[in-house]
Amino acid sequence: MRILHTSDWHIGRSFHGHATLDALRGVLDALVARVREHEVDVVIVAGDVFDSAAPAAACYSLLTDTLRSLADAGAAVVVTSGNHDSAARLGFQSSLLRDGIHVVTDPLTIGTPITLADEHGPVHVYGIPFLEPALVRHLWPDAELRSQHHTLAHAMDLIRADIAARGGRSVTIAHCFAAGVDATPGVEREIRQGSLDVVPLAVFDGPDYVALGHIHGRQRLSDAVRYAGAPLHYSFGEADKPRGSWLVELDAAGLASVEWLDLPIPRRLVTIRGALDDLLSDASHAGAVDAWVCAQYTDATPQPEPMRRLQARFPHCATVMHTPEGVRGDDGLTYARRVRAARSDAELVDAFLAHVREGEGASEREAEIIRDVIDERTLTEALA
Known part of the structure; x- marks a missing residue:
């Protein structure tokens, strides 16, 4: 069975005030093309489908179109909710979706898989929607659910118990901050407090593959536990991180291989730094003309209208920062x-x-x- 692992679409998020819906549509069209090209059987979307709990109507249209295209390409789809999603809004029409499209938002379904099959037999897919401990504690009153660690551990205990009873191969989907990841500062809106909400890697022992969401960069925590990251760059802090998805192959024995498939980058992100006059004239910055630009000008004093002047050369200059160099150190005087x-x-x-x-x-x-x-x-x- 071939599984495509993607996550964190963040439909509706803006980039420094610029809409991203059209760019994301193009990238998701490319993802559908990968599904056709590689004859993918299952597409997993590991949370943060939308960027907000109340997405605009156009966001629903993009999601509906993409899910329909994935199904038309021959793939089953399993979607789980993330911390940005409203589980109610994401899941309200799940019972009306066409066969082969599954949206998992109900915590009480944890431990009950979506069972698919290939020539080697069944594959059980266990979706874990984002679990806020304070909101799900009443569902399992006998369990200690004080943190993400506790809550995910309880969910995985339910899943492992079901795997033991059913047998066969299994895949789990979760949206969390797992121990060992390299987060992008200021990008992933944290769902942790101190170290309480960091989930140890050992919590995910058991399934043949664990598809994680929440971190926007591709990361491999083990052969079987990975983040796919977001399909678009949503911050200049992500500029050096590739965009794409994991192609996961299961054979009769379990996990056989994992391959990275790149997605196109609609507009690359570039940070340029120097005195404002140099940024406006230096030929070395010519390659940034068509890119999203973060300009850091180093003049000792703030310059007049830096954004307007920079956008005359860099039409897609998205943000300007004054980061002076050579400033005298603090003398301690109030x-x-x-x-x-x-x-x-x-x-x-x-x-x-x-x-x-x-x-x-x-x-x-x-x-x-x-x-x-x-x-x-x-x-x-x-x-x-």
Whole structure:
């Protein structure tokens, strides 16, 4: 049996204020093409199908179109809910879906598999929707469910018990933060508090393959436990991470092979850094003209209209950051102490500039302008 493992579609998420729906549609069309090309039997979507609990109507249309296309390509589809999804909204029409499309959002179905078959016999697919301990604790009052670790461990105990009773090959789907992953700072909206919600890898022992979601980068925790990551780049922190899915092959004995299949990147992400004038003119940045750009300009002082000026050269400049270089270190003085130490109006202005610039006072040219303004004001007051 051939299984395609994907996750974290985040339908409806924006990228620095830019809609991503059209780009995602193109990537998901490419994923459907991979399903046809490799004659995939089952597609797994491991949570975070939508980006919000209340997606717009166009998001539902994209999901419906993609699920229909996957089914038309000959694959069964198993979708589970993630921490971004509303289980109720994602699962409300599950009973109306065509045969072969399964949406798992009900915690009480954990331990009851979706059973598929190939020439070697049955394959039991166990979907675990995202489990918030506080919201599911009442379902299993005899279990200690104080954290993601406890809750996923309980879910896996239910699954292992069913596997032992049924026999055969098995696959599990979960959406969580597993121990050993390399998360992208500021990207995965954390579902952990301290270390309580990190799920140890040993929790997932038992199934032939475990398809995980939540982390946006491809990661292999073991041969049988992997993250596929998101199909689009949703942050500049993800720029160096490939986009794609895992092609998992099960033979009669269980896991036979796992292969990575790349997906196209609609627009690559580039971070450029330097003085603003250099960013606007240096030929070395010419390759970024068609990319999403994060511009970090290093001038000592903020420059006027940096976004407008940068977008004249880089039409897809998405964010601008002022990250000055060569700024003097913090001298430990508070703003009040700087003000009290000033002996003239010019020194008072310089103290303000030093405070807001993290130690960098007025330049020679700025000091000259400050003196001229103060002298003009003094003369005006004297003549009044």
